[in-house]
Amino acid sequence: GQQLNQSPQSMFIQEGEDVSMNCTSSSIFNTWLWYKQDPGEGPVLLIALYKAGELTSNGRLTAQFGITRKDSFLNISASIPSDVGIYFCAGQRTAGNMLTFGGGTRLMVKP
Amino acid sequence: NAGVTQTPKFQVLKTGQSMTLQCAQDMNHNSMYWYRQDPGMGLRLIYYSASEGTTDKGEVPNGYNVSRLNKREFSLRLESAAPSQTSVYFCASSPGQASGNTIYFGEGSWLTVV
Numbered sequence: 001g002q003q004l005n006q007s008p009q010s011m012f013i014q015e016g017e018d019v020s021m022n023c024t025s026s027s028i029f030n031t032w033l034w035y036k037q038d039p040g041e042g043p044v045l046l047i048a049l050y051k052a053g054e055l056t057s058n059g060r061l062t063a064q065f066g067i068t069r070k071d072s073f074l075n076i077s078a079s080i081p082s083d084v085g086i087y088f089c090a091g092q093r094t095a096g097n098m099l100t101f102g103g104g105t106r107l108m109v110k111p
Numbered sequence: 112n113a114g115v116t117q118t119p120k121f122q123v124l125k126t127g128q129s130m131t132l133q134c135a136q137d138m139n140h141n142s143m144y145w146y147r148q149d150p151g152m153g154l155r156l157i158y159y160s161a162s163e164g165t166t167d168k169g170e171v172p173n174g175y176n177v178s179r180l181n182k183r184e185f186s187l188r189l190e191s192a193a194p195s196q197t198s199v200y201f202c203a204s205s206p207g208q209a210s211g212n213t214i215y216f217g218e219g220s221w222l223t224v225v
Binding site: 048 | 115201203215
């Protein structure tokens, strides 16, 4: 099935550093979503993007819907230890279509 | 606020055994889903139920069956477990496909087939 290419697969950073990750696809999505999964938990929605070019923030998190509608980016500023987890992007072609998930970015933060 | 509740949390099965994963949501959502999560593969859709009384195959349905028992409950059954079904299983729900896809996930069920 359709896969989203998410990179990097993992990151090990120092507390306080900024983080960037992205998702790309060969086809267009009309909605992009970013989820975070804490260890032993289910994914939780962080940010939803509905319009090409849209830039949305949620605290220290900022996500962008790429102009081509084939990519999306998530940035985390001034990382803290509780940012540890797996971040997933997900795309949806049209309302009513199933979500397609990226493979996840595992983030580790060193205090 | 329970949200999406799934049981059991952990299970070890022998090859060939059967089991059912239970899921219930208390948000009055129309749509429910079962995903499996494998390392580096993200979340892959096994089956979904767009509304009570309907079920459809997702990306990886082979070896599974589902039942939408009522609006609240959506169960996943493994009739004859195989080692390839060792995975983390997530149940999820959303208000409805026409309402956008804000999906809420359960906490996961860790299944090991030996």
